[in-house]
Amino acid sequence: MSEQKQANLIDRYRRRFLGGLTAAAAVTLAPGLILREVQAKPDDQPISDKVRWGMLIDTNKLSDGGDGMIAACKKEHGWGNDPHSSPEQQSQWVRKVTFKDKLTKHETSLPVMCQHCDTAPCVDVCPTGASFKRDDGIVLVDKHICIGCRYCMMACPYKARSFVHEHLENQKPQSPRGIGTVESCNMCVHRVDKGEQSACIEAAPQAAVFGDLNDPESAISKALAKYGAQQIRADLGLNTGVRYWGI
Amino acid sequence: MATKPVFSELDTDNTSFLGILGVLGAFIAAAAISFFYVEHHGHYVTGMNNQVVWGMPHVFAIFLIVAASGAANIGSLGTVFNKKIYQPLGRLSLIVAVSLLLGGLAVLVLDLGHADRLIIAMTYYNFKSIFAWNILLYNGFLVIMGIYLWSMMDRRKMAKAAYKPAGYVGFVWRFILTTGTGSIFGFLVARQYYDAAILAPLFIAASYVFGTAVFTLVLIALYKLTNRELGNEIQNRLRYTLAIFIALVLFFEIVRHVSNLYATEHHGVEAYILTGGDKITWLFWLGQVILGSLLPLLLIWLPSLKNNQLALLSAAGLAIFGGISQLYVIIVGGQLYPLVLFPNAEVESSYYDGSSTSYSASLPEFALGLGGVALSLALVVVAVKALRLLPETLADAAVADE
Numbered sequence: 001m002s003e004q005k006q007a008n009l010i011d012r013y014r015r016r017f018l019g020g021l022t023a024a025a026a027v028t029l030a031p032g033l034i035l036r037e038v039q040a041k042p043d044d045q046p047i048s049d050k051v052r053w054g055m056l057i058d059t060n061k062l063s064d065g066g067d068g069m070i071a072a073c074k075k076e077h078g079w080g081n082d083p084h085s086s087p088e089q090q091s092q093w094v095r096k097v098t099f100k101d102k103l104t105k106h107e108t109s110l111p112v113m114c115q116h117c118d119t120a121p122c123v124d125v126c127p128t129g130a131s132f133k134r135d136d137g138i139v140l141v142d143k144h145i146c147i148g149c150r151y152c153m154m155a156c157p158y159k160a161r162s163f164v165h166e167h168l169e170n171q172k173p174q175s176p177r178g179i180g181t182v183e184s185c186n187m188c189v190h191r192v193d194k195g196e197q198s199a200c201i202e203a204a205p206q207a208a209v210f211g212d213l214n215d216p217e218s219a220i221s222k223a224l225a226k227y228g229a230q231q232i233r234a235d236l237g238l239n240t241g242v243r244y245w246g247i
Numbered sequence: 248m249a250t251k252p253v254f255s256e257l258d259t260d261n262t263s264f265l266g267i268l269g270v271l272g273a274f275i276a277a278a279a280i281s282f283f284y285v286e287h288h289g290h291y292v293t294g295m296n297n298q299v300v301w302g303m304p305h306v307f308a309i310f311l312i313v314a315a316s317g318a319a320n321i322g323s324l325g326t327v328f329n330k331k332i333y334q335p336l337g338r339l340s341l342i343v344a345v346s347l348l349l350g351g352l353a354v355l356v357l358d359l360g361h362a363d364r365l366i367i368a369m370t371y372y373n374f375k376s377i378f379a380w381n382i383l384l385y386n387g388f389l390v391i392m393g394i395y396l397w398s399m400m401d402r403r404k405m406a407k408a409a410y411k412p413a414g415y416v417g418f419v420w421r422f423i424l425t426t427g428t429g430s431i432f433g434f435l436v437a438r439q440y441y442d443a444a445i446l447a448p449l450f451i452a453a454s455y456v457f458g459t460a461v462f463t464l465v466l467i468a469l470y471k472l473t474n475r476e477l478g479n480e481i482q483n484r485l486r487y488t489l490a491i492f493i494a495l496v497l498f499f500e501i502v503r504h505v506s507n508l509y510a511t512e513h514h515g516v517e518a519y520i521l522t523g524g525d526k527i528t529w530l531f532w533l534g535q536v537i538l539g540s541l542l543p544l545l546l547i548w549l550p551s552l553k554n555n556q557l558a559l560l561s562a563a564g565l566a567i568f569g570g571i572s573q574l575y576v577i578i579v580g581g582q583l584y585p586l587v588l589f590p591n592a593e594v595e596s597s598y599y600d601g602s603s604t605s606y607s608a609s610l611p612e613f614a615l616g617l618g619g620v621a622l623s624l625a626l627v628v629v630a631v632k633a634l635r636l637l638p639e640t641l642a643d644a645a646v647a648d649e
Binding site for chain 2: 082089095097098112125126128129146150151155156161164182232233
């Protein structure tokens, strides 16, 4: 009898423990889930210009200056270790930039990637239209019609684009990279179309938000409306899709 | 009293003709090998990288393309400005122009990451891109120059009627074409050293320098080769054309740099180019300004060197060296200086933000560029061998007296 009682107690304890664990997991994951306001797009439907995907990155909360986000991007897309390319020739879809104000000496680090400009210089200059902006604001390269002229790299104010200098093998299926073509951050378009968010955002849920800039009810729009945010080189008037706090 | 010029094919012996083609062919072959080498391995075998994305091939390609427009100027002077003395040179002028353009385009196309996709560049157009416009401008130039040349050479009435209109269209087209080439850089808002509308007129002025210099060298070489007489009258015209446009380029460069120096945001890049950029600074001051501009001006205007062919040859050669230096400073120097993401801050990253990078052209890049030059010259040599382009004499007595 006492053995039976004992067993029940253990079961109850187990149930509570597991319940607690679930709750803890829910609490931990909740911000990510709540912030994930991305709806999966059925494959047979065209991209809609009703949405404009964007990112908000709070550099004050990025204790590593963005290293975690960069690592996640590398893992997702498989760039940065091309065997023959020199460091100057390696692709770098996103990099950590540190800047120190000359007067105040205040230092800030942030990840810099394609800023998904509304009026993107890379799209304007591309002779074939390989560099293009989707209706939902994501700036991409169509690898099939990129002729590798690198004019977009000359035009990008953020040095966000890379040219693939060699043949590559064992590429990520979701992110094919091709010799002689240009590439850059694509906001993890393969994830966005499945209703997920970018890999870098998942790696820094405390500091980065992904969402629809056109939806006034989205978390990113609410945060931007309330606190504003900065663009890198706002003077160029490119209306970037990536905004920062703390720069 | 001028007589009507008689044109004839290159009447040199076959040994010299084949010898010249052989030497040029060797350069072209080296360029072809370089192309396949880079195509096979990828651009990692070149000195170009993700910081300096356009390198030596682009310097050569843009030199040849800009020079093409300038070389056709000799034709325009005869047709549009009705300068009779230049009219016998019109045919050669157009052939040199077309050949230079083809050589330049070949280099540009063969350096693409996907040269095999040339057909895409011809079939997919983004009309907001100045590059796409240039593809049309270059092709249009070839067609117009072809019609212009036909109107000069064909004796039929129809051709005679087309001569003036073709000359005018060609003249205007040249302006637009060089403006378009200069605007490739002028439209780059992001880069400190570009983003200036003055680059378009600068390129137009430079085109006259490059084109006149190349044309002068080709003309003198062909006349030496064929033992035909080339009088001082023509050579002095070319000499002064060259000088005027060297001075004009210097003027545009001074305006460009002074206005940059006035704007605080450009102080960094000006300091880099003018004083701090090692190779770039040397190329600017020694290559472009002293050897490429001031020395040729001296060679042209020193009274004791009047009618001196060697001085003219040296001036033209130096002007070409100056032009290559100028384009290297603009194209490569403009990229070596980092993009300014955060003004008033010291910037650093794992990707060379905030610091200038370096670039050294590799052998295949040189070979490809020189191959483009060789291709242009080979086309000229073949054309003058096959067609009646060269007047039998350009002696002072034979050319028009205005």
